[in-house]
Amino acid sequence: MSLLTLDHLRRCTMAVDLGASRTRVYLKQSGLLVDEPSVVAMSTRSGALIAVGTPADRMAGRTPDSIRVVRPVNGGTVVDIEMAQRMLRAMIGSRLRRSWRRRTVQRAAVCVPHDADPLARRAAWETLAGLGARRVELVDSLLTAGIGCGLPVEEPEAAMIVQCGAATTEVAVLSLGSVVAAEKVPMGGETIDRALTQYLRNTHELLLLRHAVRPLHDALARTAHQETEVHGQDVVTGRARTVRVDPERLREAVRMPVTSLLDAIRAVLHRCPPDLVADLADRGVVLTGGGALLPGLDATIRENTGMPVRVAGDPALCAVLGLGRMLEGSVRAAGARPEPEEAGEGRPEPAQDAEPAPAGAEPTPAR
Numbered sequence: 001m002s003l004l005t006l007d008h009l010r011r012c013t014m015a016v017d018l019g020a021s022r023t024r025v026y027l028k029q030s031g032l033l034v035d036e037p038s039v040v041a042m043s044t045r046s047g048a049l050i051a052v053g054t055p056a057d058r059m060a061g062r063t064p065d066s067i068r069v070v071r072p073v074n075g076g077t078v079v080d081i082e083m084a085q086r087m088l089r090a091m092i093g094s095r096l097r098r099s100w101r102r103r104t105v106q107r108a109a110v111c112v113p114h115d116a117d118p119l120a121r122r123a124a125w126e127t128l129a130g131l132g133a134r135r136v137e138l139v140d141s142l143l144t145a146g147i148g149c150g151l152p153v154e155e156p157e158a159a160m161i162v163q164c165g166a167a168t169t170e171v172a173v174l175s176l177g178s179v180v181a182a183e184k185v186p187m188g189g190e191t192i193d194r195a196l197t198q199y200l201r202n203t204h205e206l207l208l209l210r211h212a213v214r215p216l217h218d219a220l221a222r223t224a225h226q227e228t229e230v231h232g233q234d235v236v237t238g239r240a241r242t243v244r245v246d247p248e249r250l251r252e253a254v255r256m257p258v259t260s261l262l263d264a265i266r267a268v269l270h271r272c273p274p275d276l277v278a279d280l281a282d283r284g285v286v287l288t289g290g291g292a293l294l295p296g297l298d299a300t301i302r303e304n305t306g307m308p309v310r311v312a313g314d315p316a317l318c319a320v321l322g323l324g325r326m327l328e329g330s331v332r333a334a335g336a337r338p339e340p341e342e343a344g345e346g347r348p349e350p351a352q353d354a355e356p357a358p359a360g361a362e363p364t365p366a367r
């Protein structure tokens with residue numbers, strides 16, 4: 001994270017985190033503007049938007065043939081650019097006056113996964129450019145999450161972050177404003193939900209209702225034999241049925257995804273120089289992302305690594321709030337002089353983390 005990058009970011013007015021589960025938008029000097037499910041409901045006949053965000057999410061699994069529910073982001077990557085643009089435009093448009101909207105989106109910053117390939121970076125860039133952004137800065141979401149949870153990422157002492165998203169979890173060691181080592185596992189909140197749903201289907205022949213998964217999360221932290229009642233639909237008869245499940249069986253059901261996360265933490269530790277590992281023993285691990293709220297996850301990591309583990313405050317908002325802090329100018333670059341405003345002046349160059357504007361691609365005018 002160079003002075004130049006921070007200088008470019010300070011000129012942005014809008015910070016965006018396009019997540020598989022939720023979309024968040026932070027407005028400079030105003031705070032969090034949008035925090036809504038990344039979901040769009042559209043008419044299959046006319047293609048018109050019917051609902052966006054929370055109301056669209058409520059429709060999922062209940063729609064007639066005339067309505068299609070679309071999730072334009074998958075694993076932190078925009079997979080349907082046009083739909084992501086329509087979703088963002090509707091979310092921002094409903095909260096900002098038209099005159100403000102144009103000015104706000106002109107310079108935007110967006111979080112991208114650490115290992116985002118050129119296509120994924122281009123998709124994030126195009127989504128924002130299509131909204132009218134003339135300049136789009138792409139910033140590593142591991143750094144923004146680290147800043148958002150209060151880690152002094154610009155210092156030489158190492159810190160470990162585990163960013164638990166909906167579809168994936170990223171483990172990283174941060175030092176001097178950059179990522180020293182990182183691993184990604186295809187395990188997230190959705191993977192845990194799928195494992196619990198499959199367990200109930202295979203063992204109890206019960207189909208779980210979409211909103212009945214959350215109580216099972218709480219059950220994961222209970223002691224053995226403290227059974228939990230689960231309501232669902234019988235696979236064979238199709239009728240409503242209730243079963244009682246032991247928390248120990250639920251923990252077994254999610255053991256595989258959790259073990260893959262523990263393996264990733266070990267792999268990252270092995271790749272770190274000994275001095276940084278010594279820092280981690282003192283500073284421990286911080287869990288960010290909505291999946292960090294899974295009851296008992298922090299305790300499991302603590303038991304298996306022997307390191308102190310804490311869940312960040314508002315973990316799901318860390319990435320966007322961290323990017324917001326960069327926009328507000330409250331982050332110092334590694335080894336920065338005290339007056340960062342004066343740095344970066346002079347010849348304008350592309351920011352280190354920014355995607356260069358693709359050749360021939362003019363920013364689309366605001367609609």
Ligand SMILES: Nc1ncnc2c1ncn2[C@@H]1O[C@H](COP(=O)(O)OP(=O)(O)OP(=O)(O)O)[C@@H](O)[C@H]1O
Nearest residue numbers: 019020021022076165166167189190289290291293
């Ligand atoms: N209280 C909770 N207990 C357990 N899991 C939770 C809780 N709250 C949110 N989650 C899970 O967190 C996940 C969403 O996290 P987050 O909002 O960080 O994801 P995202 O940024 O949209 O996704 P990604 O980073 O994968 O693109 C969901 O899968 C959700 O089930």
